[in-house]
Amino acid sequence: xxxxxxxxxxxxxxxxxxxxxxxxxxxxxPDAARYVxxxxxxxxxxxxxxxxxxxxxITVAALAAMGTAPAQLKVHVAACLRLGVSRTEVTEAIxxxxxxxxxxxxxxxxxLAKEVFAQIEAPD
Amino acid sequence: xxxxxxxxxxxxxxxxxxxxxxxxxxxxxPDAARYVxxxxxxxxxxxxxxxxxxxxxITVAALAAMGTAPAQLKVHVAACLRLGVSRTEVTEAIxxxxxxxxxxxxxxxxxLAKEVFAQIEAPD
Amino acid sequence: xxxxxxxxxxxxxxxxxxxxxxxxxxxxxPDAARYVxxxxxxxxxxxxxxxxxxxxxITVAALAAMGTAPAQLKVHVAACLRLGVSRTEVTEAIxxxxxxxxxxxxxxxxxLAKEVFAQIEAPD
Amino acid sequence: xxxxxxxxxxxxxxxxxxxxxxxxxxxxxPDAARYVxxxxxxxxxxxxxxxxxxxxxITVAALAAMGTAPAQLKVHVAACLRLGVSRTEVTEAIxxxxxxxxxxxxxxxxxLAKEVFAQIEAPD
Amino acid sequence: xxxxxxxxxxxxxxxxxxxxxxxxxxxxxPDAARYVxxxxxxxxxxxxxxxxxxxxxITVAALAAMGTAPAQLKVHVAACLRLGVSRTEVTEAIxxxxxxxxxxxxxxxxxLAKEVFAQIEAPD
Amino acid sequence: xxxxxxxxxxxxxxxxxxxxxxxxxxxxxPDAARYVxxxxxxxxxxxxxxxxxxxxxITVAALAAMGTAPAQLKVHVAACLRLGVSRTEVTEAIxxxxxxxxxxxxxxxxxLAKEVFAQIEAPD
Numbered sequence: 001x002x003x004x005x006x007x008x009x010x011x012x013x014x015x016x017x018x019x020x021x022x023x024x025x026x027x028x029x030p031d032a033a034r035y036v037x038x039x040x041x042x043x044x045x046x047x048x049x050x051x052x053x054x055x056x057x058i059t060v061a062a063l064a065a066m067g068t069a070p071a072q073l074k075v076h077v078a079a080c081l082r083l084g085v086s087r088t089e090v091t092e093a094i095x096x097x098x099x100x101x102x103x104x105x106x107x108x109x110x111x112l113a114k115e116v117f118a119q120i121e122a123p124d
Numbered sequence: 125x126x127x128x129x130x131x132x133x134x135x136x137x138x139x140x141x142x143x144x145x146x147x148x149x150x151x152x153x154p155d156a157a158r159y160v161x162x163x164x165x166x167x168x169x170x171x172x173x174x175x176x177x178x179x180x181x182i183t184v185a186a187l188a189a190m191g192t193a194p195a196q197l198k199v200h201v202a203a204c205l206r207l208g209v210s211r212t213e214v215t216e217a218i219x220x221x222x223x224x225x226x227x228x229x230x231x232x233x234x235x236l237a238k239e240v241f242a243q244i245e246a247p248d
Numbered sequence: 249x250x251x252x253x254x255x256x257x258x259x260x261x262x263x264x265x266x267x268x269x270x271x272x273x274x275x276x277x278p279d280a281a282r283y284v285x286x287x288x289x290x291x292x293x294x295x296x297x298x299x300x301x302x303x304x305x306i307t308v309a310a311l312a313a314m315g316t317a318p319a320q321l322k323v324h325v326a327a328c329l330r331l332g333v334s335r336t337e338v339t340e341a342i343x344x345x346x347x348x349x350x351x352x353x354x355x356x357x358x359x360l361a362k363e364v365f366a367q368i369e370a371p372d
Numbered sequence: 373x374x375x376x377x378x379x380x381x382x383x384x385x386x387x388x389x390x391x392x393x394x395x396x397x398x399x400x401x402p403d404a405a406r407y408v409x410x411x412x413x414x415x416x417x418x419x420x421x422x423x424x425x426x427x428x429x430i431t432v433a434a435l436a437a438m439g440t441a442p443a444q445l446k447v448h449v450a451a452c453l454r455l456g457v458s459r460t461e462v463t464e465a466i467x468x469x470x471x472x473x474x475x476x477x478x479x480x481x482x483x484l485a486k487e488v489f490a491q492i493e494a495p496d
Numbered sequence: 497x498x499x500x501x502x503x504x505x506x507x508x509x510x511x512x513x514x515x516x517x518x519x520x521x522x523x524x525x526p527d528a529a530r531y532v533x534x535x536x537x538x539x540x541x542x543x544x545x546x547x548x549x550x551x552x553x554i555t556v557a558a559l560a561a562m563g564t565a566p567a568q569l570k571v572h573v574a575a576c577l578r579l580g581v582s583r584t585e586v587t588e589a590i591x592x593x594x595x596x597x598x599x600x601x602x603x604x605x606x607x608l609a610k611e612v613f614a615q616i617e618a619p620d
Numbered sequence: 621x622x623x624x625x626x627x628x629x630x631x632x633x634x635x636x637x638x639x640x641x642x643x644x645x646x647x648x649x650p651d652a653a654r655y656v657x658x659x660x661x662x663x664x665x666x667x668x669x670x671x672x673x674x675x676x677x678i679t680v681a682a683l684a685a686m687g688t689a690p691a692q693l694k695v696h697v698a699a700c701l702r703l704g705v706s707r708t709e710v711t712e713a714i715x716x717x718x719x720x721x722x723x724x725x726x727x728x729x730x731x732l733a734k735e736v737f738a739q740i741e742a743p744d
Contacts, residue, residue, distance in 0.1 A: 029467060297712040343401060
């Protein structure tokens with residue numbers, strides 16, 4: 001299977017509207033969209049060794065710690081929920097960043113997660 | 125159980141020489157040592173909702189992404205191995221950060237992990 | 249006195265609506281609110297060795313330099329003013345960050361401070 | 373020529389409304405405005421060794437990588453276009469940051485650049 | 497031409513010992529080495545729109561501004577020199593970061609560049 | 621008085637070997653040295669509104685929080701001690717950053733401060 005197809009298949013597991021999301025990325029830059037699909041999802045995120053649930057959860061933690069990617073943090077919180085990662089797991093991963101990256105990073109991350117929780121049905 | 129005792133008990137799961145580590149922290153600052161034990165381990169890391177293995181793995185990812193805490197990254201890579209998280213899982217978590225925080229962050233993280241792998245017996 | 253009570257007492261010195269602020273934090277996450285009160289205010293900020301005015305001013309400088317916590321920067325600028333730190337002192341602390349963290353960090357910090365200055369009565 | 377005059381002259385090459393921009397900076401802080409003009413433009417950016425086009429392009433790349441200065445990134449994307457740097461060159465500089473600072477930094481930078489492209493006439 | 501071959505060809509322009517560098521990356525992680533070659537050099541850095549000289553110079557600026565990748569900054573300073581970018585251009589790009597990311601970032605970057613200048617013959 | 625002379629005079633208050641420090645900066649880059657003296661010390665740090673003690677303490681806090689400038693953090697810890705800022709005040713400023721920038725930042729800062737404390741006579 002090509003990286004492109006593998007990436008799209010993986011994206012379909014966390015994104016109800018794959019075509020829309022790829023189209024929005026392609027409007028930004030067609031090759032950026034291609035890299036996200038082929039390299040990001042088709043290579044990095046589809047590697048064996050960690051489950052996609054684990055991968056999305058560490059991404060949520062890392063983006064919360066970095067504090068420079070609020071839009072992407074919301075995307076990955078949503079991905080977690082769609083994969084069956086519970087709200088509690090998401091919340092705990094972000095809250096833990098208070099210890100490693102400071103309380104502003106954790107509180108801002110919790111606030112962004114809460115916005116996503118209000119939009120997506122998921123168990124606690 | 126007090127936060128202090130809970131923190132020490134948790135620390136004992138990932139650190140073969142708890143007394144030594146707490147003593148080194150206390151030399152830096154006695155209250156810093158107390159906060160790490162009571163707040164970090166006794167509160168944050170001992171929360172329910174995620175396993176300690178999950179917590180250590182997201183910490184590794186976040187510290188690799190931040191790129192400002194090489195000593196701590198090594199400590200948490202060692203903690204992962206002692207908890208039975210495999211070398212592959214640690215490596216995958218760090219490598220994934222290439223996509224979210226750039227290749228320098230991921231390569232520097234892999235290099236630090238490799239130093240730890242050389243010191244601690246663990247399955248791949 | 250418990251850390252919780254000490255934290256609330258300290259918070260009352262910089263926040264006219266302690267209950268409201270704690271309630272908003274608790275809506276985000278009850279334990280995050282507890283940690284901010286007990287650990288942040290009850291432990292860290294109530295330590296001897298620096299006055300609360302000094303502590304709030306170094307927080308303003310650090311948050312301006314980091315550039316990832318605009319909401320918290322505003323909270324701590326307001327805290328400074330309520331403690332009798334002058335607008336000039338706040339402004340100087342932020343402006344100084346131009347030398348250490350670059351002009352974008354300083355200019356964005358000054359812009360956030362100006363928003364707070366428009367809302368809170370304080371001497372220059 | 374004074375640093376002040378040299379700075380204003382340089383600013384005039386990238387900013388159609390120099391007076392307005394300096395006035396807005398001066399409202400924030402008169403000395404911040406003076407430092408931007410005298411030190412930033414009058415010293416740093418007017419140094420020999422790199423063209424102003426080169427200087428604006430590396431600034432765009434660096435601000436995209438840092439991810440903490442969206443307003444300034446837009447200002448410097450606009451400066452590039454006004455100096456005859458093409459949209460493609462700007463876009464390539466930002467997209468390249470995906471490799472060094474991660475995809476969120478690059479995608480957020482491309483999104484901000486696109487907002488500027490919609491406002492300023494420039495060749496691709 | 498495959499991304500892999502294109503990446504190796506590009507790497508050969510800035511690295512006298514391509515095999516050695518790829519081998520060292522592969523020791524860290526075989527797939528990390530492959531991604532650097534195929535994605536980093538074979539896709540990102542071999543894109544049209546900017547010269548390789550321009551691409552290396554913006555990388556130097558961005559890594560200096562970020563301040564978290566000293567080893568990589570040295571690699572890209574060396575790459576600049578091997579491509580005929582002058583020491584002055586490298587120095588100016590780093591020095592400019594004082595304005596955007598603060599003096600510590602610029603001074604640390606200049607110090608790393610100086611180490612490289614001592615090892616590689618290049619015109620000023 | 622020129623910015624240059626004002627900068628040198630201020631530097632003399634925190635640096636026993638002004639000539640040596642300026643010479644080391646000038647070896648890195650003559651104009652970087654001039655900017656540090658004229659802009660950093662002659663303009664920013666010699667502004668009224670905060671004492672030099674206050675200015676050095678907020679710099680220590682900000683550099684500890686940023687985590688990317690260990691050499692400069694040590695310089696400014698030393699500056700604090702030479703100005704009569706106590707070890708306790710320095711330590712408290714850094715320890716406080718645990719709350720705002722995370723424990724790794726605070727612990728690394730404390731470790732660097734301790735190195736300076738071992739070299740400079742100062743009251744606790």
